[in-house]
Amino acid sequence: MALDQPLNSLGLAKAPKDTRVVVAMSGGVDSSVVAAMLAEEGYDVVGVTLQLYDHGAALAKKGACCAGRDIHDARRVAETMGFPHYVLDYENTFREAVIDEFADAYLAGATPVPCIRCNERVKFKDLLATAKDLDADCMATGHYIQRKMGAAGAELHCAADPARDQSYFLFSTTPEQLDYLRFPLGHLASKAETRALASKYGLPVADKPDSQDICFVPNGNYAAVIEKLRPGAADPGEIVDMDGRVLGSHRGVIHYTIGQRKGLGIGGLEEPLYVVRLDPDARRVIVGPKAALSTRTIPVREINWLGDAPFASQAEWHVNVKVRSTRPPAPAIVRPLSASEAEVELLTPEDGVSAGQACVFYAPEGSRILGGGWIWRGR
Known part of the structure; x- marks a missing residue:
């Protein structure tokens, strides 16, 4: 490789045609646009869709992902754009890593966020490993978040469109994963731009509705799912x-x-x-x-830190934190207890803080995500 080879749009010093990209395709418009965009730019695109739960039961369910109709839609996009597409059966992995914990968390009185665990334990772990096995140079997804290069390496930043930002659900992305991941939609100003691109590429999913609720919970009725998984719950x-x-x-x-x-x-x-x-x-x-309901002090564990200096290298970090996906970040002080645990002091108390939710750290200024952890003890 020539040392003066310019970086391509994915930040790699290779020509697009020599750059293999595995695109995680859920069957929705976002990941479909990513795959189509990269294929049009000349990259060696490989689409991969994970079957995460029984697709027979999910065929008739609108707003799902990674099952049934969505697998079919992802395959149609790949055929339209002319790149290979594979479906991998991850049902057992998904059940053990995500669904079982979801049910057990509710039984323990917590309020879990299974989408974070899916990204952490399935998409950015097992699927990422599969991408490397396919000799891909990187893996791209349709998440609305930005990866930017900083003085110390790759950084995670909020999406340009606050209404679409998915940083709360991606705080557990590790520095090693961030080196390999790409998020081509994070800079877009609105979802309308994504749909316009889907129309431009002639994708069959251009007008497909966004996914709603938790993918394996029909109609948002999580209690029925838990009762089925844990009789007597x-x-x-x-x-x-x-x-x-x-x-x-x-x-x-x-x-x-x-x-x-x-x-x-x-x-x-x-x-x-x-x-x-x-x-x-x-x-x-x-x-x-x-x-x-008012809470000022929150115990947090399983911390994933994305700052430049080691997490426990300071007695405290002045950051903004988000304790629910629907709330804006608010000023707080994070006091490390170890490399993976901390006490978070909210400068303004918040209501309804619940065990099982994530506490995500943001830089006080700018758009950078500094990591986060899991709220582990209720009131």
């Missing part, structure tokens, strides 16, 4: 106040989340009550006033 129990007084009964702890107000069935009280804690062992839902 929806056993009824008591709703009690913070002093232990019984206020009513519930239809299973798995139906409730921290901060929930509606659907408690305990009307006629002087002030509205919210779910402030779940006790799955005693099958109790504990409720209290809104003030009881």
Whole structure:
């Protein structure tokens, strides 16, 4: 390879035709556009779709990914653009690495985020390893996030379009994975641009709706999935106040989340009550006033750090954090307890912080993601 070879659009010093790219294709418009775009640029594109759960049951489900109709759509895109496409059966891996933990987390009173675990344990682990086995120079996905080169190497940055940003779901991407991954859509200003590109390439998925809900949870009814996986998970129990007084009964702890107000069935009280804690062992839902939801200190573990200096090299890091995907980042102080655990102090208390959710770290200025971890202990 010539030392003066210019970098291609993927940041590699090779001609596109000599650069093999595995594109993770879910069957949706985003990953399809990535594959088509790179194929048109002359890259040696290989499309790979993971079958993650029973595609027979998912065929009729709208808004799913990685099963049934979506596998068919990904294959049609590959045929349209003229590159090879493979389907890999990852059902067992997905069930063990994602679905089982999802069910167990709810049984333990937590509120899991399975999309993060799927990226971490399946797409950016097993699929990435497969890409390397195929002698690919890199792996590209349709995620809305940006990879930028900094002084110390590849950095993870928020998408240019805040409405599409997926940084919360990708905080656990490791530096080693980031070296190999590419996100060609992260710089786009809107989803409309993506759909315009799909139309330009004549893709059969140009008008396909975005995926909704958790891919393996039909119609958002996660409780039904958990009951099927863990019989008895929806056993009824008591709703009690913070002093232990019984206020009513519930239809299973798995139906409730921290901060929930509606659907408690305990009307006629002087002030509205919210779910402030779940006790799955005693099958109790504990409720209290809104003030009881306020949280300032959050224990976090399984930290993935993407900063330039080692995580535990400082007594504290002043960052912004996001404790739910739908909330904006807010100022906080992260105090490392080890290389993988920390205590996070929110400068402004937040309501409804729940075990099982992610706590994602952002640079106080700019768009860089500094990593994050998992909230591991409820109130």
